[in-house]
Amino acid sequence: MRYRKFILSTAFLLLTKGLFAQVLTVKDALETALTNYNSIKAKAAYANASRASVNQARKEALPNFVLSAQQDYGTVNGQNGPAYGFGGYGVASSGLPLAEQNWNAAFGALYLANLNWDFYTFGKVRERIATAERIAERDASDRDQEQFQHQVRVVSAYLNLLAAQRLTRSQENNLARADTFRLVVATKARNGLIAGVDSSLANAEVSNARIALIRAKDVEQDRANQLSLLMGIPPQQQFTLDTLFITRIPGNVVSADSVSAQHPLLQFYTNRLRVSQEQEHYFRTLKYPNFTLFSVIQTRASGFSHLYATDQTAYNHKYWEGVKPSRSNYLFGVGVTWNLTGILRAGQQVTAQHQVSEGMRYEAELVNQQLQAQQDLAGVKMKNALAAYNEAPLQVRSSSDAFTQRSVLYRNGLNTIVDVTQALYTLNRAETDRDIAFANVWQALLLKAASTGNLSIFTNEF
Structure with missing residues (x-):
């Protein structure tokens, strides 16, 4: 008997472990995406190539x-007379x-x-090496900002899919309520207690609930495909996501984080500008002899x-x-x-590259302004999301009570099916608003993390 209990307990533990292993957490999704996504692999390859170019530039300084x-x-x-091996064909x-x-x-x-x-060479070799180093820094920051932005996209897709799954569940509950109510109406209509038109209206409400469920499943599948694509894996029909965090408020919702100078996107645009400035310095050295x-x-x-x-x-x-x-x-x-006419050409190259640097400076300032605006927007969205989060349970509870009351009154012949249908619609809308409100709190936190350049603001909540 004890042996049998031991076998059953072991099987249960293994089954439970297997089920939990199938749950896709946010951190698992991020790790998979960073490993598999081809755009990140490409950026990493470009960064490696730039580092190799730095070594090449250093070795070009050798004799x-x-x-x-x-x-x-x-x-x-032989023969007396001049000769010139033009084009390298002379003997x-x-x-x-x-x-x-x-x-x-x-x-x-x-x-x-x-x-x-x-x-x-009046600094030509030194500036050529420095330019290669700035290019390597730029490509490395390009890889980093691609990783950061892709992580934001993956988390956003994860939250969208989670919200879509909750909406699907709400539509399933709505269909179950509508179908249960239809059975009540059909029974009363067969017994001649109500008009047959009520049965038709109840059937219509069930069909409407089915259509809403189909649409919800369609949206869910679309979100699942987006998450699969961002993770770099084959399309999945169904993801089992972590749902423990979605019904609570994040701990870091009121901190006043500002846009960091180390923001991956800002770093990328800053390094682009440094490359252009270093190229200016290199072009200036072309005026001088060797x-x-x-x-x-x-x-x-x-x-x-x-x-x-x-x-x-x-x-x-x-x-x-x-x-x-x-x-x-x-x-x-x-x-x-010393190519004296090279002085004129180098001057124009410096002028042109300086204008490129100015353009990149303006682009960097624009990105900083956009991130500041995004940071302000994140604060407003978080405030509104928290207000909706606190209000949503009250709406659901009131709508549920109203539907129960209307259903009881209808069973006792004290109101019409239109009143019950309206209450059913109100309850479904309240549940939908609740699911969206819960997801919006975490989306606002993600927007805050994306604007500050610190994704740990979001990931530290798990």
């Missing part, structure tokens, strides 16, 4: 160190000018190491002998003789390059 080796076979037939053949063409050929080789370093340090070590090889000038047979076709290093040279120096 260019080039190793080169080539081994060739060809002629050295680097050289040798003494002869009276006529010959096709003497041998192997040759060139080995070199080249170092080229712009060691002083100082370059360079050096070359070169080794050559040739199958043509040093006697070839007087003896055109002094060459051989052996590969090793042609590619074996025989002469070396080195060179180092310092150079400066």
Whole structure:
């Protein structure tokens, strides 16, 4: 017997645990959305790319160190006169000018190491790195503000679905009341106690209640699909949501939080402005020259002998003789390059970028004004939502009492079915207003959290 009780108790606990595991809480919805939603993944990828670009900009400041080796076979037939390898198609053949063409050929080789370093650029490298860093900060803040706004959208969709489910339940209750009343009317009509038209009116009221329930279910499914989309999961027919909090008032409804300078949206617009300002600084450096340090070590090889000038047979076709290093040279120096017409172009770039910065500054100020207005609106909405929240239970209780009274009077033939129908409609409206009022309190709290940039104002209530 004890063993049987143990099995039953264990099964009950497992079943209860399974049922509770199916409840989707607000925090679970947020965690799932941040993990699955593709827009957030895209923003994260862009931020990672920008961080890689910072490393690339730092490495571009390193000197260019080039190793080169080539081994060739060809002629050295030459001719006095100028030549230019236009477009890179010239052949680097050289040798003494002869009276006529010959096709003497041998192997040759060139080995070199080249170092080229712009060691002083009047801040070009520094500003290029700083610009890349500002871009990385901008993209990181873009990811953060996308996450924040998406969290707000997910919570709003969660509350909308919860309200839709409560409205569906209210319509189900309304249908049950209408159907129960229809049975009473039908019984009285069959017994000849009331006119048959009352039965028709009761049937019409039941049909109206069914249509209202269908519409409520349609809205609920639409809200469920929206929540599924925002969570990045396949569409769900039914969500089991956390309903414990919806019938109470949040604890943080009267705090006077202001818009934070660390608001993710403000941070994003501020970082956009910083990128533009840093680009201004970089464009200013384009007016100045570059100082370059360079050096070359070169080794050559040739199958043509040093006697070839007087003896055109002094060459051989052996590969090793042609590619074996025989002469070396080195060179180092310092150079400066300054494109003077670049001064004019850079000036216009600075002017254009400054205007872009001004535009971004105005946009940042506009966003701040919008958030301040949203903060004020959140306070008003919270005040009105609390007033409706306190009034809604009184309306439901009074409407329920009125419906009960009208129903009793009708059963005793003391009023008409129109009075009962009106009371039924009033009770349904009161329950609907109550469900909306409860949800509006939490929506107002969410608006407050969204405007201040601190979602924990909302999530700390759970």
